[in-house]
Amino acid sequence: MAHPELLQSFLQEAEEVMLQLESGVQALCADGRTGTEPATAPALGGMAQVSLLAHRMRGSAGLYGFQQLSTLAGLLERLLDARPELRGEHAGAYLALLEEISGALRGGLRTLQAGGTDRDLGLTFARSAAPARLQALVTAVPDAFRMRAALHRAPDPEDAAEPGAEGLEARLRAFVTQNEEVWEYFAPEVHEHVAALRHELDHPDAADANVMFRSAHTIKGSSYMVGLTEVGDFAHGLEDLLGAVRSDTVALNAPALSALAGAVDLLDDMMLVAGGGHVLQDGAVTLQGRLESLSAQLQRLAAGEAPAPAAVPTAAPQARAAANATIRVPAQRLEGLMDQLGEVVGSRARLSALLARLDEMQGLMQDSQARFQRTVRDFEERYLNPDMVRTLDAGRGAATPDGAGQGLTAAFADLEFDTYDDLNILSRSITELSVDFGEVRKRLTDTVSGLQEENEALGKLIRQLRTDLNATSRVPFSQATARLRRWAREQPHLTLAVEGDDVLVESGILQRLTEPMLHLLTNAAHHGLRRAAEDPQGRVAQGKPATGQVFIRASESANFLEVTVADDGDGLDLDRIRERALGAGVGSAQELAAMGDAEAARLILLPGLSTAETVGQTAGRGVGMDVVANSVRALGGELLIQSEPGVGTAFVLRLPTTQRIMDVLDVQLGAQDAGAFAVNTVQALRDVPEADITLIEGAPHVRFEGQLVPVVDARPFWGPVAGDEVGAAAHLVFASSISGTIAVRVRAFGRIEEVSVTPPSPLLGRLEYLAGLTVGATGAVLPLLDPAGLLRLARRPDAWLSGAAAQAGGTGRTLLLVDDSVSVRRLVSRMLERAGFTVLTANDGQEGLDLIHSGEHLDAVITDLEMPRMNGYELLGAVRARPDSAELPVLVMTTRAGEKHQQLAFSLGATDYFTKPVNETLLLRRLQALLGQAGVDAAPGPGAVPA
Template sequence: MFGDRRFCEKFGYSDLHLISQEQIESIVQLQEVTSDIDLGLQKMTQAVQDFNQTTRSLQKNVTTTQMQPFADLVKPFPRLVRDLNLRWRKQVNLKIEGESTLIDRTMIETLNAPLMHLIRNGFAHGIEDSTTRIKAGKPPEATITLQAVNRGTETLITVKDDGNGIDTHKICQRLRKMGISDAEIAQMSTPEIIDYIFQPGFSTSEEVTELAGRGVGMDVVKTSLEEIRGDIRVNSEPRKGTTFIIRVPFTLSILRVMLIESSGLIFAVPANSVKEVFPLEVEGVNDLTEITWQEETVPLLHPEKSLRFNRPHKPFEMSGYPVINKPIALIVGSDNSLGAIHIDRVWSEPEVTVRPIESPLPLPMGIISSMMLGDGRVVPLVDPVQLLEDFLNKGSQPISPTSQPSTENTAKTILVVDDSINVRRYVTLTLEKAGYQVEQAKDGQDAVDKLVSGLVVDGVICDIEMPRLDGYGVLEELKTKSEFRSLPIAMLTSRSNEKHRKLALNLGAAAYFSKPYNEQELLQTLHSLL
């Protein structure tokens, strides 16, 4: 060291030069470390990309393993129709559409019998002979169309014929023979009458043949579909034909969706249900009821008019930037019922895990499932075709038929503190019905942490017996802080003893309720406190 100093003094170097040299060496070493870190990050990024590619490949292979194309299911049906033509001397052509549509492998065998029954039923009951068709102005050759399409979380299989349609008069005659009075029949709608064809033993044929009259077939169709959680609907027009629409669940849990926003509502729609994303570069788009798409006028649905909630709710704020940040229309539906849905912006188009909504209450029309965002928030999955059909049939209806909350309570937020999740849910339901916004805390310490961290509420409903920090502790913690001294805190507890009541009031409680409580008394007291 002394030698270095003498060397520096001899050649005119000072301690500052030595320190500077050491700093330069440290900077060079830091640059080398930074380069190593950058190289490591590049390798990590490449590894993540390889992992994502492997995951997508595995997902594709799983899909291929679980699913089969619709063509495998309908492979024997053309020969079936040819044999029926030769046996019964009719001219029927079988048309198959959507052969590449994927169907769950476990459902292929179950769907075989229902589709075969529907084809034979259409051939026997719906299709007229060539002479009758010519007299009716139809081509001599009839057509039965089989079509499959994946829509949202469902697979739709359509069996359509251009025959004579379902004769409801024959069904009514059969119902009379079964003992149903004319008065009861008169009260039935056409769909209710047609639905009787699915009853066991029901047939409108006067004679028994290989194709009809035995009273079996259609009931087998409905029973088989119910086993796989499917259903069937019938549309029939006299002298034009009959359409059977089968819906079976699309059991894969991974689905590509479009995460979209309309008037502050955030929801997802299956990407495979959207025909086209159409720009809406016009003024007054919120007042439009129809648009022109491919030289065709289609109705324009505004989701906020159908998906309308009456209860107060927090704004759903998204992070990041939308991929499309201008008004657009999603073109959805089939050729017979096309429509457009107005959207303000599109946030992303991710592949997500679909989560079923298990509830004893029926889901609102259009909402079929749910998905979860990365931050844990749940977003409804909406079938846009179903939403459009309901809108066209019934017009816009609010999906939450609760009474409109008063403007006085709309902005009020209440914090419910209880270690019992059932109590929290019940109290929350009571408050939300009255028009309040509700936050929840699982115990006293959780409540204090949320309030100290910046949660703004207008009142607190708090239990006493809780882990970590009880209700008395909540009062002591909050009432010693100046910002919470005027915050009304009502105690809701199973302790009905007067000494507990006095202790809570002495600590600063604004009200005291014993469980079980009176809802009206609680709401009235809360209203007066606020």
């Protein structure tokens, strides 16, 4: 719950702004409706003044956490900033909209003043007639101002075919009949995303709206691209509802969950019918009827309206067909696999025979051991226990007639037979046993040698079988480009060229790669080649063809698959990207300006960041490039961006060619921890003296094969590293990563093993350096390390800002905060005070300037731009004009993210530039850099640029 003192300050300020806003709207309406003439739009100056008030309301409400009040104020601000030139009924509708939005703002503020929240403000506004009138006005005069309609477009009856179930089902089946090759790869993708939606809905308490939104967005985009508009239109409505859920404007309550579940079932049924299956209908409810009813239901929910009392029609329960992906394998390849399987069976039979020989030798050794034990026992009884022997002899003598024994011995002597005493008998027995053991040893040696040879032969056979089986799971790259070519044929302003159709790619990788390529093509069409659609003559003047060119190239080398999607458009608008990133709070203006072009280009991979002017079906939501980055990272790859102004942009997807069974090199990392590297990524193992490792710009490097490669120490990831012995060499694994060769430092080298690798679970999948898991020969679980992930992690260590560290870093520093908003001053002051700063405040530029020149020691100034008496620009000029304050750091904090606002601020001497609502981690990180506070352990924060 918010602090009462801060809440009261906000309400007081908001009430003052609201009174001025209402007065300004009334004056605008009176100005536009004067006399008997048709109504006209009010004067530009009046709209600018009211827009400023709406801007202040939006910024204050957003900073304090009242997002719906801020959004509604932002809508009013955009309507006023458009400055439309309207007359007649259009002007009257425009003025009425201004009055209704002003009234809705007043109602929301009253609710807050009464102790409530703005949670239902958007719903209340959506239930009014204002959104529909706004949509009608924008549709009627699209050139007056450009903005997105408030409600999702209702299905056009003219777009539908015959209303019966046969019409929809026939169209779905006709699509599959005409596009069999496309359907073979489109259907599994949709089924995968439908399964993801169903999984989230099965766990409503932990459902992730972002995951569901992305799945619906991908289904929509893929359906439109392959030409299945029925599925695309329905998924668009589903996406709108999930977008509202994601932005917290619609609650994920029972009606929403019911509609979402029905929508997922309908998507599943539409795919089932298209594939030739049948859905059991419930009475008179047809598939077309379910589609219309659910589309309307989704539209009402997305607009914040209450659901219709009637239940959403659903299909009767049925057994659903499993969505199993299939791969076509040539018969000749299957015959080869069967031949190898026969060889494996023969090898197993030979191993069984060798094991039977070992079992036979085990029985012989047991018999020999028993004979040896009897001989030793007899010898012990005669010589180690003589009393027992004499007793036995006496007993025998008593039982034998006198002289019988001596007569028999004399008879042997007369016959000149050899006499054997006990020592002779023992010696002869041991000799016989030695001969037996020698024979068993020879047979054992021969058998073990045979086992070793058979094991090596079986290993070669398994490796060959593994290679051929992997080849069986590979399909031509052309199977993914077929749908892309069809999509390109429907784009009048571009042509598509594909190279590398014959490159074989693992089926699982190709299916997961299709979605990112679709997003990249959409990005090229709506951003890179927008000029080709709007100004083809301008391209001709640059020496380019009037039609935009898009290229897709696929190649495989050094165990990596490389897919390039390039266009010959205007390249990335890096200034526009930096401006949008500033508005999103990714970084300050100085940080963004200091970024190199390559780093700035990667800002487009951040979720929600888009440079599109308007939001439409295929662009503007900031989802596409985010999906591409996440998909490539999930495949263990990396996305590289190359852009040149006026030449074009290329996106390179570099992916490892994964295998389920592979040879790995195990290594020791920590005292008790071990890991492994895929052998096909290891180039060399070297013991390098510490003196050969040099620091370049603070990062360790070592020379390998004539070039300097970065060194990543993997040992600290598994706990503290003990001090190495003086003069000890560094154990380095030189591995091929997606970013090039790197050297990974480990504690010790191990041996090579053939293992089965499993992908990490979703929980472990967040670890960037983990490519998979395997079980070594000792039974220990080994993490399979990704060299590129280790390099990314080393470049971005986890050093998040902690309260204790921040407080220690800010101690002894005094800041001046200048802002005309009481709530902003109090909220930002608390941020800075938690970090240990002493904060002085001023309510406008004049008061701030007086404090600066009063002799009070200040380390930095943070100022707003729009303030009464003296604005932020005037304050900047006054501070820089006097020698005693000319070097004082001045940071601008405003809701204005436009380039012209930034340029003016920096031309007047601003040190840095932020947008509201300011990110606490970002603000403290910049203060650390500006004030040189080593104690402020600020981290990149959630807005850091993806690696």
